[in-house]
Amino acid sequence: MKLLVLTSSTGGGHDLRANALCAWTEKETDLGIETDIFRPLEGSTALNRFGVRLYNDIQRNLPVAHHVYWSFLEVAGLHRKPGMLGGTQPFIEKLESYRPDWVISVHAHLNHGYMALARQVLGPDKVKVGTYCGEMWGGYGFSRHWVNPTADLFIGATEACCTAARHIGMPEARNMLGGFMLRPASYTPSPSPKERAEYLRKQFGFDPERFTLLLATGAVGANNHLRLFEALDASGLDLQVIALCGKRPETLQRVAAWKPRSAHLSVQAIPYCEDMPKLLGSVSAIVARGGTGTTSEAILAGCPIIINALGAPMPQEMITLKYLRSQGITEQINRTCQLPEIIRPWLENPSAQEAARQRMRAALPPGSPRAILERLCGEG
Secondary structure: EEEEEEOOOOOHHHHHHHHHHHHHHOOOHOOOOEEEEEEEOOOOOHHHHHHHHHHHHHHOOOOHHHHHHHHHHHHHHOOHHHHOOOOHHHHHHHHHHHHHEEEOOHHHHOOOHHHHHHHHHHHHOOOEEEEEOOOOOOOOOOOHHOOOOOOOEEEEOHHHHHHHHHHHHHOOOHHHOOOOOOOOHHHOOOHHHHHHHHHHHHHHHOOOOOOEEOOOOOOOOOOHHHHHHHHHHOOOOOOEEEEEOOOOHHHHHHHHOOOOOOOOOEEEEOOOOOOHHHHHHHOOEEEEEEOHHHHHHHHHOOOOOOEEOOOOOHHHHHHHHHHHHHHOOOOOOOOOHHHHHHHHHHHHHHHHHHHHHHHHHOOOOOOHHHHHHHHHHHHH
């Protein structure tokens, strides 16, 4: 069976899930699935490429502006029909050469026009189309474009996601609770205390007995590291901090140049981390935006998360926050001075930190990537 995954590099979560889907087909060889990834927006018109860049620029520099951008796209529906797409020849050529049995979208704006076009090119009886949606809750922030009631399958990360799809019109028989689509490494057991200690010592020169905080960076380089450093430095808390800087060298250089004034704070700046599961399993907590990718990775690792809402959460982040609150996970910062006050009780009372870990583990929804692939094989 051949599977073509449609994605776009707006943010990091879409590509994370596309790559995870490919990785699982390579791991579960008994299922006999061949997978390829295609980015129809980046390979089409100048307008679409501009839209991708604009999305990422807003995320880096002014997240609150995403409310305007997101609302425009909700109303405009620029990719609802094949005739509206433009620049589709590369996609048509891909369909004709690869001839997939399934076209699966992991992006809200690739679920209508591109699916209809795939059926036109290959024939409705030759290809099935579906969606994997990693959103965790419904309401404002859950795009109506995620749901195509004519598609053969909708796979939601959580029950709340599937409920939102049901309300928009997805028939129950084609609405599947799939759980998180993350790389196979994310599903390996957490490091043992000995492995954690060795990892922190060898990779960062850190003391495994001290509280270690991870500051996340989005795939496009969005972060507030320097402001958070200053707040932690002024607090006098005894901390070790690992600052992820993504794939942008300028971000790494700027963050690495910062030096703490207090002896209580130790800081290490690192680029993009290939082994996020091990890193999340080794740190005491993570500070991250409310993106579904990092949030779901933290939940699976049982790593307490503090949501970075500086500059206001984007619409998509708001529904992640709703899911976390439904699970009793409420740590969130709207101002940098709030971060030390959230960490302080965890430093003073280890049982409070363990309770936070238990809440994260309890937030893991049912489902698995293997079950998703089996469903595709069963209907392919």
